[in-house]
Amino acid sequence: MTESEGAVKPAPSQRWLYSTLPGSMAYGPISTIVILYILYLGGNVIDASYAITLGSLVVIPAAYFWGKVIDKFKREKPQIIISYFGIAIFTAAMYFTNAIVLVVLFYVLVSFFTSANATPLNMLVMENAPADEWHSEFSRLQLMVSAGSTAGYIFSTFVLGLVEIKYLTILLAVIAIPSIIMSVLLISSEPTKIERRAIISNIHVFVTRIFMTPVLFVSKPKISVFKKLFSIGEYRKKKISYLGIIYIGIFMFMLSSGMFNTVYPAGLKNYGLTEFEIFIIITIGIMVQTITFAYSNRFVGRKFNTEILSNTLLLRGVSYMLVGAIFLVAVSRPEFVIVNTILYSLSAGFAYSIYYVISNTMVFKAVGKEHPASKLGIYTAMMNVALLIGALLGGYISYYIGFSVSFFAAGILLLLSIAIFGHAIEAKAANSA
Template sequence: MIKYKDKKWMYLVIPFNASTGPLSTLITLQIISLGGNAISVAYVISLSNAVLIPASMIWGFMADRLDRKKQILISFGGTALPLIFMPLANSIPLIALNYSLITFMSTASSTPFNLLVMESAEKKHWGQLFSRFSFLSSLGVLIGLIVSTFLVIILRIYEIEEILGLTVLATLIAGLKILPKPIVTFERTAILHHKESFLARMIHLPMMFLHLPNLHNFKMFSLRRLLRKPINYIPLLYIGIVIFYISSGIFNTVYPAGLYIKGLDKAEVLSVITVGMIFQILGFRFASNLLESRDEKRLAYISLILRGSSYIILGLFAQLFLGIPILISGLIFYPLAAGIAFSIFYSSSTTLIFKIVGERRQGTGLGVYSTVVGLSMFLGSLLSGYITHFISYGIDFIIAGILLIFDSFLFRYLEEG
């Protein structure tokens, strides 16, 4: 039976995601405005990425024990306060600490929101409800980017962050009234038994721990196993995803800063990121239809070539031009990379992971996957600062693209056993 007839609580993700969606770009621009460089940006983003691993562990375990409504409200409150007090963070180290706290607290709502969706309808309606939830979440990010693009013309960045904090605070107040108290409690393992729930959960946070992994779980990466088909399928799939996240960290960490340094103003930087988000929303709609008729490995291969080629072209433009050519290339190739290619790769690779954890030891498979993803995001964002600072933004983007081209051939090689 349907547990909650009123689904108004789902609309809370719009203002919440509108407040957190544009933050990484705003933080990057704020650091550059304070005199920081690519290494400063990389340190701040890397610290935030490092926080994701313990955050996904702690809040995941809490989701099995804590009331859904309470954990979501804690997430709202813990995200609102650092944003509201962002004007007091007038140095890069304070911004780094504040942003990491925001990352830690905003992560708390990912799992309980997904479980609340599952508790809100009969199983046969989960696909439709998760599709709606994902759309509302993406819409929130898009609204946040659009609003920030206009506000940055007339306000300082810390003032925009303060407005975003007040928006989350208003969402918290609304949540006190419209968030339902759970009638039935689902454990997190229920997410793994339904493709739509798993995809929606991993889009919000690509890490999920059912228990802490140990060194024995990583024996799958031994050289003896990597060289033997078909038992090398799982470790090679994980390695392919690791390369993807390292490349994404290398590119995404400094791309907004690169746009700004290469002559765009803050509104133009946010405009490029916003167009990328629009195409990402459209891409996820498109990808779901593709997955029904095409092989996931083939789709991943094609999307990696598209993303890698776009990165390389953006890198060449960054090496050779300033100003208008950077804006035009960004509006064309960034949406291809961050929108279309990302959505297709993410959907296909996550579907491949879903098949693995659904058929094998779930806790071990997810623990290893989440650990290597978290470390890859951290490593990629850290490398980006040094590559950019000691070489150039253009070379940074080109290196990210070359990694993806190599990764595409790895996915072409994959053979499932």
């Protein structure tokens, strides 16, 4: 038997999964590239924070809009093709302008079109795989997207060692084109038989969907549900919703993430590192994240010891504060790069991946059967609002006070989230008593 005869070929119905790789390569590193590109054009960290803030903001209405589109037309293929086409066009457009305001606009449009493919890709998995295989198939989809993003960072690092960052945008746009072609050839044109609401019926589907685009509206969230989650009266009676407290803890986490991730590349640039060196640090962290995700995904839906959650938050928070400290200490350039690589890999790579699985499992299990669509819509919207607020705060704090202050503040927010999650456990015990 030859090697080719013995190779296991993917089922024809699932070959479309490979179409996600080039697109993920193109938009995976785009936020980091936009931050550094704005600095390259003469902008500052506040300009970069505006870009990330607006990119996070547009994802909220985009998720609602694209959800309605798939509901109306019942076809995944056109929406996926439009998504990759929009990513390619507006990433390429960045190459042809030196105006920061246009770079920000094009990034916002890339974010808008990136939001279009998450739901139909998840629906394709549900449609083409038996329910008892969803766990493994959604793990494959998440691995494809994560691996594509990692490959995008590796490619970007290599390119930045050779040319200026401006040329990277056009190269990433070209990389997105195979996803358009593969989607045309490999994805069925048949109308979908899956209802979008099915995404919130299975934890593996939900976790993968949120990983791809962190906003999900299956239906319009109800104000009454929001009020019940965060009722001051119930809090005074010590009967505040366990789920509401979890949301607050996650809000603090995302606020911290938005603050740190937006200003970190700018801080490294301000310290004197080149784009190539910055991408080495971030790429290694993303590689650690991908490897950890591949391992931690098998634990989706399982019961966790809350101590694990606290430890991952503590590791991430302490790492952030140590990054702030290293910015204040006189060290050699190689030492600075090595220490940042280790700390970023621990916080953005290892700790984030473990936290992501645990927190989303907690949310999914706590939502219950009453108004799950509204509760999950509120959850994902709150996450993105926290990201955009954090990005804006981080930009202003870094510009007017200092990058180290932003990193310390991000770390402190994570320590506060540990206390909030601890309070959530107490609330759960009190409510069940």
